[in-house]
Amino acid sequence: MPLQSAPxxxxxxxxxxxVGTIARAVASIRRQTWSAWxxxxxxxxxxxxxxxxxxxxxxxxxxxxxxxxxxxxxxxxLNVGLAAAxxxxxxxxxxDDESHPERLAEQVAFFSAAENGAVGVVGCRVDFGGDxxxxxxxxxxxxxxxxxxxxxxxxxxxxxESPLAHPSVMFRREVVEKHGGYRAGDFPEDYELWLRxxxxxxRMAKVPRxxxxxxxxxxxxxxxxxxxxxxxxxxxxxEWIAREVGRIISIPPSARRVxxxxxxxxxxxxxxxGRHTRKRAAHLxxxxxxxxxYIDVDAKKTGRGLGGTGVPVMAVEDLPEPARSAxxxxxxxxxxxxxxxxxxYNRAKLLARGYVEGRDFLLxx
Numbered sequence: 001m002p003l004q005s006a007p008x009x010x011x012x013x014x015x016x017x018x019v020g021t022i023a024r025a026v027a028s029i030r031r032q033t034w035s036a037w038x039x040x041x042x043x044x045x046x047x048x049x050x051x052x053x054x055x056x057x058x059x060x061x062x063x064x065x066x067x068x069x070x071x072x073x074x075x076x077x078l079n080v081g082l083a084a085a086x087x088x089x090x091x092x093x094x095x096d097d098e099s100h101p102e103r104l105a106e107q108v109a110f111f112s113a114a115e116n117g118a119v120g121v122v123g124c125r126v127d128f129g130g131d132x133x134x135x136x137x138x139x140x141x142x143x144x145x146x147x148x149x150x151x152x153x154x155x156x157x158x159x160x161e162s163p164l165a166h167p168s169v170m171f172r173r174e175v176v177e178k179h180g181g182y183r184a185g186d187f188p189e190d191y192e193l194w195l196r197x198x199x200x201x202x203r204m205a206k207v208p209r210x211x212x213x214x215x216x217x218x219x220x221x222x223x224x225x226x227x228x229x230x231x232x233x234x235x236x237x238x239e240w241i242a243r244e245v246g247r248i249i250s251i252p253p254s255a256r257r258v259x260x261x262x263x264x265x266x267x268x269x270x271x272x273x274g275r276h277t278r279k280r281a282a283h284l285x286x287x288x289x290x291x292x293x294y295i296d297v298d299a300k301k302t303g304r305g306l307g308g309t310g311v312p313v314m315a316v317e318d319l320p321e322p323a324r325s326a327x328x329x330x331x332x333x334x335x336x337x338x339x340x341x342x343x344x345y346n347r348a349k350l351l352a353r354g355y356v357e358g359r360d361f362l363l364x365x
Contacts, residue, residue: 009037009104009170010085011093014077016044018095019053021215025095026057026064034104039064039093042081045071050095075184082181087173094167096215097129103211107170110207119151120175120202121194123164125209130216138216144340146210151203156357158198159241159364160343161233166190168212175202187236195240234365238283241334241364245289248359249332267292271335271346273301273313280365281336295319295333316346322354333361 011029015022029039041064043051051068058064067080082090089111093099103124110122128142145165148154154163179200182189198204249266270281273294281291293312296302302315320330333355335346343363350361357363 008087009034009089009091009108010081010087011037011039011091011104012042012078012081012085013039013093013095014042014044014074014081015046015050015054015095016071016077017046017048017050019046019049021096022050022053023057024098025093026054026061028098028100029093030061031101032099032104033102034108037063037091037104038086040067040081040084041065042067042069042077042084044069044073044077073184075182075189078182078189082176085173089170090173090176091170092167097167098213098215100211100213102209104170106207106209106211110205111170111172116205118203119205121164121169121171121197121204122207123168123170123204124207124211125149126165126168126212126214127210128216129213135216140340142214149206149208151205154204154206155198157363158195159237159244159362161365162188162191162194164190164194164204164206165212165214167214187232191233192236195237199240199243234280235283237364239287241362242284242287242289244362245332245334267331269293269295269314269319269331269333271295271316271333272337273298273306277336277338278306281334284334292331316349316353319353322356322360331360335361335363336365338365 041054043054054066058066067084069080091104107122110116125146126142128139130138148157148163157163179197183192268289268291270291273296294306295316296313301313305311306313333350335343337343337346347363355361
């Protein structure tokens with residue numbers, strides 16, 4: 001295919017003070033088998049030699065466009081890159097990661113396939129570039145993330161954790177134009193973007209191949225920036241969980257307000273009656289959901305009211321039978337148990353009862 005007729009990809013790479021890794025990241029883009037790309041590097045006030053290295057690199061690589069900015073933060077840098085991008089497809093990249101040589105080609109081919117015309121975002125599986133023993137939790141997260149490939153898997157599991165590795169994605173320009181780019185706030189900017197786009201109906205998928213090495217260095221923002229603290233994820237998710245539950249159980253958006261105090265058409269039960277789970281689920285009340293009861297496997301908690309409140313705690317076996325029609329039954333379950341084994345157990349128990357994931361229950365965390 002001649003270069004001028006090929007889909008053109010803009011790779012957006014924000015960077016600040018990454019002189020130790022930026023050469024590796026840029027080299028991984030220069031090695032791509034897909035050659036119709038531009039690399040937009042937005043330098044966000046680097047002071048460690050990164051900017052000087054990039055100036056020199058731009059003199060030898062015409063496809064590298066360096067945008068020099070004062071330090072304004074990651075979200076501002078990302079949106080500057082989006083605004084400057086000339087491609088119909090936009091790929092993300094981070095300064096400490098490595099794209100495998102066929103990454104862009106595989107993702108462009110995915111978008112070019114007729115059966116994927118409705119997909120707006122495509123990621124890929126990623127290789128964990130860290131110490132699997134010392135960072136076992138993050139390695140397990142990568143395993144979980146790599147298990148989600150289809151649009152259905154990604155959509156159903158989006159309230160557990162972020163279902164995409166941010167530097168692994170490519171998306172269509174029209175998705176940004178229609179639904180907006182990154183938002184600044186006291187929350188993880190990439191997860192907010194995925195939740196907002198998914199809520200708007202954007203379909204997301206992955207190329208089922210490892211096409212990026214996702215390094216887990218000590219200066220990774222997810223480790224240092226307070227916007228990535230666990231509590232910020234719980235608070236962020238609550239709004240989008242409430243919107244999705246309202247949609248499923250037929251609460252019109254105009255009625256999804258705390259002040260209405262109207263009874264929910266189906267009773268909402270939270271799986272997990274422990275203190276930490278209740279604290280996370282409490283964020284739902286700020287978005288108009290009323291918790292009718294809790295489910296727990298601990299026999300000491302079931303069969304009585306929660307802490308004298310009268311809110312029931314029951315075993316999963318005591319839940320009402322699910323509906324036999326597409327409309328759903330009497331209850332809707334949100335599983336708020338965080339550990340992976342417990343999530344799998346909860347899903348299996350609910351499926352065995354005849355509950356349908358996405359209609360009668362959702363896994364959250």
